[in-house]
Each structure stands twice: as C-alpha cells, then as structure tokens.
Amino acid sequence: MENKWLSEAFRGEVPDFHGRVGWQCPSNIALVKYWGKKGKQIPQNPSISFTLSECCTETFVEFEKADRFGFNFFFEGKEKPAFGAKIEKFLMDNQAFFPFINQLNLKVESRNSFPHSSGIASSASSMSAFVMCLMEIESLLTGPSTGSGTLTKASYFSRLASGSAARSVFPKMALWGATEGYQGSSDEYAVSLADDIHPVFKTYHDSILIVSGETKSVSSRAGHALMEGNPYAPARYAQANENIKNLLTALKSGDLDTFINITESEALQLHALMMCSNPSFILMKPNTLNLINEIRTFRNETKIPLCFTLDAGPNVHLLYPEQEADKVEYYIKTVLADYCDRERWIADRVGDGPKKLLR
Numbered sequence: 001m002e003n004k005w006l007s008e009a010f011r012g013e014v015p016d017f018h019g020r021v022g023w024q025c026p027s028n029i030a031l032v033k034y035w036g037k038k039g040k041q042i043p044q045n046p047s048i049s050f051t052l053s054e055c056c057t058e059t060f061v062e063f064e065k066a067d068r069f070g071f072n073f074f075f076e077g078k079e080k081p082a083f084g085a086k087i088e089k090f091l092m093d094n095q096a097f098f099p100f101i102n103q104l105n106l107k108v109e110s111r112n113s114f115p116h117s118s119g120i121a122s123s124a125s126s127m128s129a130f131v132m133c134l135m136e137i138e139s140l141l142t143g144p145s146t147g148s149g150t151l152t153k154a155s156y157f158s159r160l161a162s163g164s165a166a167r168s169v170f171p172k173m174a175l176w177g178a179t180e181g182y183q184g185s186s187d188e189y190a191v192s193l194a195d196d197i198h199p200v201f202k203t204y205h206d207s208i209l210i211v212s213g214e215t216k217s218v219s220s221r222a223g224h225a226l227m228e229g230n231p232y233a234p235a236r237y238a239q240a241n242e243n244i245k246n247l248l249t250a251l252k253s254g255d256l257d258t259f260i261n262i263t264e265s266e267a268l269q270l271h272a273l274m275m276c277s278n279p280s281f282i283l284m285k286p287n288t289l290n291l292i293n294e295i296r297t298f299r300n301e302t303k304i305p306l307c308f309t310l311d312a313g314p315n316v317h318l319l320y321p322e323q324e325a326d327k328v329e330y331y332i333k334t335v336l337a338d339y340c341d342r343e344r345w346i347a348d349r350v351g352d353g354p355k356k357l358l359r
C-alpha cells in the first residue's frame with residue numbers, strides 16, 4: 001500500500017494557484033485500546049472505536065504557490081507555532097508522500113468544538129482534519145480521487161500523524177490493526193465497521209463526564225513508550241486480540257452484556273498498565289473511581305445497559321443506547337454531575353465522520 005500512495009504522489013510543477021480548503025473531523029473513543037506501538041506508528045494490537053459527533057476539530061488551510069515550503073499555524077484565531085509543530089513535523093517526515101508541499105505556502109487555522117481545558121485529547125480530530133485538507137489540495141493538483149480508497153488513504157496518513165487519528169475518518173465505528181477476525185483489516189490504516197454492527201450501536205451516546213480539565217501529566221507518546229519495558233505487555237497484547245475477536249462478534253449480534261464486559265475491562269486494563277509501568281503513573285482521580293462505582297451500582301439496580309470507558313485521563317465516558325437516553329441523562333444531572341468538575345459533562349454520541357467545510 002505504501003508504494004501505491006508513494007507512486008500516486010504529485011511530483012510535478014505546482015501551477016500558480018491559491019485557495020482555501022476546510023474540513024471538520026471528529027474525535028473518537030476507543031473500546032479496545034491501542035496502547036503500545038512499534039516501528040512507524042504500527043500498533044502492537046488492534047483497536048476498535050466509536051467515532052464521535054460533537055467533539056470535533058475544524059481546520060482550514062489557505063495555500064498559495066511559493067518557492068519553498070512555508071507554514072503558519074493559528075489556533076482559535078491566534079498564531080500558535082507550538083501547536084502546529086506536530087503537523088509541521090508530520091509534513092517534514094512524510095515529504096515523500098507530499099512532495100508538492102515544497103512549492104506551497106500553507107496557512108493553517110484550527111479550532112476545536114469542545115471547550116478548552118476539558119481534558120479531551122484533540123490529536124485524533126486535529127490530525128485527521130489536517131490530512132483531509134492536505135488530500136483535498138493534492139486532489140486539486142491531480143484531479144479528484146474517487147471511491148472508498150480515499151478514506152483509506154486519509155486513514156493511512158492520519159495514522160502517520162497520530163496513531164488513533166487513523167480511526168477518526170470513518171463514520172460510526174472503526175477497526176485499526178490487523179486481526180484474523182476481520183478481513184481487510186490492517187496495521188497501516190483503519191477500516192470502517194459501519195456495515196458490520198447491530199443498529200443499536202449506531203444510536204450510542206457518549207456522555208463525557210469531566211472529572212478534571214487539566215492537561216495530562218504523561219503524554220500518550222510517553223505512555224506507549226513505557227509499554228516496551230512493561231512485564232505485562234505480552235499478556236496485554238494477547239488479551240487485546242482476544243477482546244477484539246469477541247467484541248466484533250458482540251457488535252454484530254447486538255450482545256450488550258459482552259459489549260459492557262469487554263469495554264469496561266479494556267478501560268481498567270489501560271489504567272492498570274499505566275500503574276505497572278516503570279516509572280508508574282496514575283491518571284485516574286478519586287472521582288473517576290467514584291463515578292465507576294456509581295455507574296456499576298446503577299446498572300445492577302436498574303438493569304439499564306450503560307457502561308463506562310476511560311481514555312488516557314481521568315474523565316469518564318458513559319456509553320448507552322438511545323433508547324435509554326432520557327433515564328440516563330436524568331441520572332447524570334441528578335447524581336453523576338456532582339462528581340464532575342463544576343458539574344461539567346459533554347453530551348456526545350456516535351457520529352458520521354469527516355465533513356467538508358464550505359467557507
């Protein structure tokens with residue numbers, strides 16, 4: 001695949017042109033977690049995620065012909081070179097795929113739909129939104145590419161920019177990482193699961209309970225690296241592969257009990273791995289545990305099939321189907337919000353993937 005996209009790259013003279021393109025891309029929340037990588041952003045195990053709807057990045061790229069590569073990055077209206085450094089590095093490291101950038105001046109403007117200091121990671125949404133813009137600029141040079149391969153290519157490049165971003169370009173649900181359980185799956189890009197899931201999962205809500213809006217004390221890059229010396233890593237990768245197989249079956253049949261069991265176990269394993277790395281670290285806060293206990297008690301008492309997952313941080317993602325939304329939202333407002341930072345939570349749900357912006 002790499003060769004296909006390398007050979008497709010536009011290597012000609014960029015015409016005297018300029019313009020502006022824009023894309024909105026969502027964040028995603030993993031159910032089976034990607035934690036540990038090798039080589040060039042190759043996951044140690046496959047992962048599965050819900051694509052979100054409300055937590056998005058909007059990116060516009062203004063481009064014009066130039067003698068050499070030029071790059072400016074604006075975040076929420078202000079020039080922020082440090083925020084753009086990851087994109088610039090991605091472009092420099094992967095010039096072979098985008099040689100035309102050396103004849104372009106790029107002005108990137110990005111903003112997130114989710115509030116500042118909400119502890120929501122933006123690299124998946126921001127990197128995939130930038131990649132969609134870059135591919136659109138390329139298509140202005142080469143002629144539009146068509147067909148399903150476009151999103152696969154977007155996923156491949158998003159992965160090079162930020163691993164989990166590979167999953168953000170597909171609607172509903174995505175699988176990233178090669179597994180025998182799914183034909184066509186790959187370590188190099190994600191694939192859509194939208195046609196292989198029970199309709200109930202397309203209605204899922206993700207209410208993000210903000211326990212703390214502080215930025216993470218340990219970056220995910222450092223966390224992945226610590227898996228290299230983690231004595232439990234081989235067992236973890238075996239377990240993740242098993243969980244992928246069983247979750248794929250449960251997603252197809254609509255088996256909510258298995259879904260809940262795997263999703264919660266994966267969230268706790270992710271944090272357990274952090275706690276047994278060397279050096280170890282803890283990203284949960286006391287209210288993360290209080291919420292987990294509340295949610296489990298509520299599920300046992302009411303039989304409502306809600307469950308939690310965690311990202312690499314203290315916030316709790318509460319997952320439940322649309323048919324339970326009224327009851328669960330009442331429960332959030334009356335009970336769970338008390339454990340949140342200033343009673344903050346974000347009502348998100350499964351979404352439809354990237355959107356082209358017209359302005």
Ligand code: PMV
Pocket residue numbers: 029030032033034035047123162163164165220221224270311312
């Ligand atoms: O894409 P990265 O390198 O930020 O890693 C993401 C890791 C987790 O968010 C913890 C899990 C996942 O699969 O999204």
